[in-house]
Amino acid sequence: TLQWTDAAAFDEVPQDDVIGLAVGGRDIALYGVDGSVYATDNLCTHGHARLCDGFLDGHEIECPLHQGKFDVRSGAPTCQPVTEAVRTYPVRIDGGRVYLALG
Numbered sequence: 588t589l590q591w592t593d594a595a596a597f598d599e600v601p602q603d604d605v606i607g608l609a610v611g612g613r614d615i616a617l618y619g620v621d622g623s624v625y626a627t628d629n630l631c632t633h634g635h636a637r638l639c640d641g642f643l644d645g646h647e648i649e650c651p652l653h654q655g656k657f658d659v660r661s662g663a664p665t666c667q668p669v670t671e672a673v674r675t676y677p678v679r680i681d682g683g684r685v686y687l688a689l690g
């Protein structure tokens with residue numbers, strides 16, 4: 588079974604945008620897309636850049652450093668130069684709070 592960690596208020600997650608925050612000692616990026624929330628590691632898998640400083644377009648986050656892209660739903664790379672997926676986390680929304688399964 589999944590262990591859920593309280594990450595943020597649902598209202599804190601901007602729609603069509605991304606925020607970075609520390610959850611359970613990890614640097615996490617939260618994305619608001621179409622009323623849903625997605626979570627990934629905040630650090631890009633290509634270099635030392637935080638995805639929360641990037642640009643969210645639909646379900647795609649563009650890294651601010653070399654403009655690599657990931658699909659925030661799967662973490663899959665969608666544009667060079669990133670080739671390695673970014674880790675994603677299951678999200679649950681309950682009582683106006685956003686919970687993550689950090690595993």
Ligand code: FES
Pocket residue numbers: 631632633634635636650651652653654655656668669
């Ligand atoms: Fe993200 Fe290079 S550090 S694309």
